Amino acid sequence: MAALLTFTLAACGGANEDKGNKNAENKPANTNTNKPNGNASTPPPAEELLPEEGASLLVWEESTDFEFLESVAADFKTKYNVDVKFEHVPSPDQADRLANDAPAGLAADVVMFAHDKLGNAVEAGLLFPNDLLEEDTKSAHPDAAIQASSYGGTLYGYPKSVETYAVFYNKALVKDLPKTWDDVVAFSKTFTDNNAKKYGIMWEARLLYFNYPFFVNKGGYIWGKDNTDPTDIGLNNEGAIEGAKYMQTMAEILPLKAENITWDVKTQLFSEGKVAFNIDGPWSISSFKDKVDFGVIPLPDMPDGSKSISLSGVRSYYVNSYTKYPNAAKLFASFVTNKENALKAYNMLGILPSNKEAAADPAITNDPILSGFIKQFENSVPMPSIPETNNVWTPIEGAITKIWNNKDQDVKAALDEAVNTIKESLASGK
Template identity: 35%
Template sequence: MIKMLSKVALGLAVASSFIYAEEVKPEAGAKLKVWESEGPELKWIEYVGAEFNKKYGIKIETETVAMTETVQRLEQDGPVGTGADVIVMPHDRIGSGITSGVIMPNYISGERINTEFLVSAKNAVSWMDGQLYGFPLSIETYVMFYNKDLLPNGITTFENLKAWDKENKFTDKKQNKFGFVWEVINLYYGQAFLANQGGYLIGKNGTDKNDIGANNEGAVKGLVDMMSLKEISINNPGDINYDSMMGLFRDGKIATMLNGPWAIEGLRKAGVNFGIQKIPTLNGKALNPFSGIRILAVSSYTKYPKASQLFADFATSDEMLKKRYEMTKQIPPTKSITQLKEISSNEFVNPILEQAMTSTPMPSISEMGLFWDPLSSALNDVYLEKAEPKEALDKAVKVIKDQISLQN
């Protein structure tokens, strides 16, 4: 049985082993505070809290804190005893949470995460030595959206898309009509092209800051392939943003675009006849985009580590995750739930799930923040033909490495 230890001692004690939830008993008199964003996610957390209370007799208090702000807030509130015991956070903040010492490792049911969760979800919460930090709640990534009035059955390859565009004389840049649009200078989307021929941002599943593959031969080839799509897309990345892209798609002026599940409801309400699918292959290669995992993590400052870990484990049980899908429509990351008919047959869920299975979790080390601006600038310079792919990527990686050195 794990004893209540300091955050450092607890991390050392459980670094090489996991315990099943049924072997852990919550601390007497435990009561927990959980931070979650406002919306259906909060309603679900409240539901889980009520069910957890029925089983363990532990009261759960919820407080609304934006998911992207929970780690920073815990850094401030944890030391003075006013922070949450359990927080919801994006997986790419794990590195910051570990570095600042505000989240503790999982010591409950680690084997279940390793065997029963999707590989992308498991990798997202695995740290450098394979130790887990966080319990996955949902997974999301982006896919290809297509106008069914133009492409009733979608498209399988970008080469076919270009052929269709040419045959139908669809792209007319003066009229703001395009065969394919994406946020060119947003690295979140650009990573899929960088990785298409073997490039990568950070090695060892996104945890080794000293292994940067953003300017290797594969990354250069990926940007060359990306440039082949410019003929059916925008001329200047600055000419379009998310809102204008969505507007043009609604108006039937964009045949296909890269976008995520967050765009679905708005298009459905607008009455757009659209479908979604896995991203087409490019030059014979499947594009594997970034994925994001929403997770529960336990605070290092909690007075009730056993109860907190039990709650996180309980919340990510199949039963609770199935209820979460019903309440939030966010894709659960366990293999068994994704095979349920209501998920596998949903035309707006299954393609995202299929894409997520081969996606790359966004690197979670804190140094990832140093990659965005230099590589976004490189994407912009290449697309505007101000620099060759190799030149632009070499420059960006030099900037990144210099900034990493300054942090050490």
Template identity: 45%
Template sequence: MKMKKVLTLAAAFTMAFSITACGGGGNTASPETPAPAPAPAETAKTDPPPADAPEFAPEEGAKLVVWESKDERAYTDEVIKAFTEKYGVEVTLEEMAPTDQLTKLSQDGPSGLAADVVIFPHDQLGRAASSNLVAPNDVFEVETIQANTESAIQGVTYNDTLYGYPRAAETYLMYYNKELIQEAPKSFEEVIEFSEGFTDNAKNKYGVMWETGNLYFTYPFLASNGGYIFGNNGTDVKDIGLNNEGAVKSMEVYQSLNKVLPVKAGDITPDIKRSLFTAGDLAIDINGPWELSAYKEALGDNLGVAPIPTIAGQPAVSLAGIKAWYVNAYTDYPKAARLFANFATNEENQLKLSSLVGSVPTNKAAQESDQIKNDPYVSAFTEQFNSSVPMPSVPQMNNVWSPVGAALTEIWDNNKDIKASLDNAVKQLQELNSGTGEAK
């Protein structure tokens, strides 16, 4: 079912279909594009029955394997236990980094050796879907769309077809040390004003820091005044907005920050930032939820979190990653796999994931829960996520990182002309997208 049709249906429904018990990274390098695979026989035979059909149940004797990261298996172990109790399906968890799963799926999916349910960065979805490696989220399509934020749905949709079952969002915000700066700056003008009196390069003390050469973290300085990667919600690769007037305006703020962060882009690494921030030598770090636990342990009550400050008068638009389950198109148990992916991402289980690892739910009801609203850290990430856009999931996204990263470094390190640098990056990206260029 195409997304436009589903959105029309979703507007007409007042209740989502539900058969669940409770009803409702970062910038990572992507694997090479897997070779196109033939459509699996199972998904080509018949359309699955509606989710509310009484006969929709796991296949008799179904057994599932799911791939999950080591860091989040505590959540999946609990989900597996509850799912097995409800549906009587045995589920085995195999640990695998999400960034490795698409490559492994492309190798082992056709031979029947891959997991039935997988997870990978959503910007890899275009390659997975165009190679027929994952099955559409068709049975629970309306329910999924109604339950989750628009940004999350956009992230797990490719060519107007919903594939993923969103379970969490991931973006970045502003961590700050209350002992060094009592209140969170509201604008980057305030950040510069504070940093001018705090930064001491000779003593390795800095008012603010982020990975200035990394598009993922620097995206707000391209997008907050109207820049974008690809048009039409990240799907029109011929419409590139990385060098438009709005992008240049935001990048002027970016370039001006170099005077209070006089460090080469290549010398700003996650380890360096972490060390400076936990030691009290960095007041503001723009970073993701993966640092939350260590920062809370190091700073305790002095740790503050807030949305990214405004850029040239506009709210900061960050890039978001959508963590989602996907059903292996070659699974022997497509019903059980769909049931698991949907069950594992309902409101209750998204809240479970958040309580265990501090993740940001994509489920709208979960975002409005007391658990999330009363957590100052997760609620701040939720606020920033709702001002974010998902990374495009088209295969051409893989071409973006290198030329844009090179342009950012030139602008930051060498004070190069913003418009000329961005124009050159876009030219390289167009060549890569057309197959006439080479990645550098």
């Protein structure tokens, strides 16, 4: 388990009338030690990097993390004599708010969001590369987390946590854990009773995010070149079509309209003991505690024996390119994600740390719940972070809904239509 884990997103924010008029003090900092491709001498090793004199930092984070962060900030103050304050900004809102507030000098020095918003932020010139602490970061985190926190071959993030989905199971209903999807199908045929609202397994069937294992199993993909080439769409190739046909057969054991299998519906049914297996992420653990005696296992293998490859997300800290204190900001982003603080985050917040040493700690690997997500993360790929990905989700959701709801639906026709819509959207620049 030495190469591990944890994940989510960002949106929203207020407009700023002055964002086109950058005052000198609000231009991105550009000292020699912070030029991503400058001609300065080799950056100093991490232990020689010092914060700017008089530096103080503002960090955007979820308010639920404040107790943890204040503890970290106290240690950071002791080590570097830098004050750190925090402002509650939901992770899904940070990237868009950064775009509005950074040029005006109103944004935090350090922000935190899921990697799928990274491309937009980099393209807008809002982030400093993780340059001075790059080697330390790469050695401390698994390749998947580094890949997710990079864009265009450059590392920007300081990975905090990793996330993917796995299978929650009700221990009172399940005696033999499934090894393959065929096992799940066989169990569901004996358990599912639509009239009684009892189902062997549930997941949000309309979403590509959760159906990705079916598409990728036979060679489908979202973008070419490891999800970096928007000119190559693999969602209607032969492999994707074959995988989607197998997905279509799952409607037989989950006989509901795809649009009716929402998070709220399946969460309630699992809590009531009417769903045996529930595909979801670690963000839902708190919804089931004290309600269901459950365990978590990786996704079942495909019928051909191959692993089910899920999509994963990585939440990372990033340094605002408009900060007045880039050195201090980089030091804090690295400090808050080191082994000691990653374990503290696990103990206080219950998150799956990206830090490899922390993730390999027995406290985590022996955790009966989180270990299931850890194992699945090892068989996951990061969600694409290029901006064009925003054009994918809605058309493919429409295609999957058609395929799921109608057993006679021509799978190729539905996927071809969705991919054409994606191409048209990309061509129009929307």
